[in-house]
Amino acid sequence: MNRVSNGSPSPARPDRLITLSDGIFAIAMTLLALEVRVAPDLDSEQFHDALREAVPQLAAYALSFLILSIFWRDQRQILLMSAKTGGLPQHLALAVLGMIALVPFPTSILAEYGAHEPLAVAMYAATICLIDLLQLAMFATLRGRHGVRGVGEWRDTAADLGATIVVFGASVPIAFFAPQAAIWSWLALFPVKAVLGRRERLRGTRQDG
Numbered sequence: 290m291n292r293v294s295n296g297s298p299s300p301a302r303p304d305r306l307i308t309l310s311d312g313i314f315a316i317a318m319t320l321l322a323l324e325v326r327v328a329p330d331l332d333s334e335q336f337h338d339a340l341r342e343a344v345p346q347l348a349a350y351a352l353s354f355l356i357l358s359i360f361w362r363d364q365r366q367i368l369l370m371s372a373k374t375g376g377l378p379q380h381l382a383l384a385v386l387g388m389i390a391l392v393p394f395p396t397s398i399l400a401e402y403g404a405h406e407p408l409a410v411a412m413y414a415a416t417i418c419l420i421d422l423l424q425l426a427m428f429a430t431l432r433g434r435h436g437v438r439g440v441g442e443w444r445d446t447a448a449d450l451g452a453t454i455v456v457f458g459a460s461v462p463i464a465f466f467a468p469q470a471a472i473w474s475w476l477a478l479f480p481v482k483a484v485l486g487r488r489e490r491l492r493g494t495r496q497d498g
Contacts, residue, residue, distance in 0.1 A: 349400035
């Protein structure tokens with residue numbers, strides 16, 4: 290183990306944690322696709338029925354794949370903004386990855402029961418919200434302990450993470466009264482992300498200029 294001169298462990302570079310993150314995200318995304326399937330040996334009518342029944346699975350897969358893509362981008366961005374990790378930030382990063390590996394489970398529950406079972410929608414929304422809360426906590430502790438490059442970058446990243454927390458967190462209570470409305474409310478996240486992304490790009494352009 291690398292140590293500093295006073296004998297305490299030195300913070301680790303983020304490279305290995307980024308590599309681990311990439312692998313877990315890749316596995317989770319692959320597992321999402323494995324949930325989409327049609328039974329073999331069906332006649333023509335059963336086959337078409339099975340395809341119609343697979344539509345919720347495809348929709349849940351597309352939603353979760355897109356969300357995991359955003360989480361993967363955020364995880365890499367947060368880790369790359371800090372020269373070193375270690376201690377509590379590293380533990381939070383591992384907690385994020387543990388939740389990422391779990392995402393295929395609430396996704397399959399959402400695909401199977403989402404239209405009729407409020408708890409399935411609430412579980413999915415709560416999982417996504419918890420992941421983003423953990424990412425925000427990881428980011429805040431990295432900023433406090435190891436420093437994060439760029440005040441503008443910090444604000445943009447915090448706003449980006451906060452948007453997901455607000456959208457999915459607000460949908461949890463809504464799910465118990467109107468599960469379909471809660472699901473549709475998630476779509477608000479993507480235009481919000483687009484606006485925040487454009488603001489971040491404009492900030493970067495001004496700084497480069």
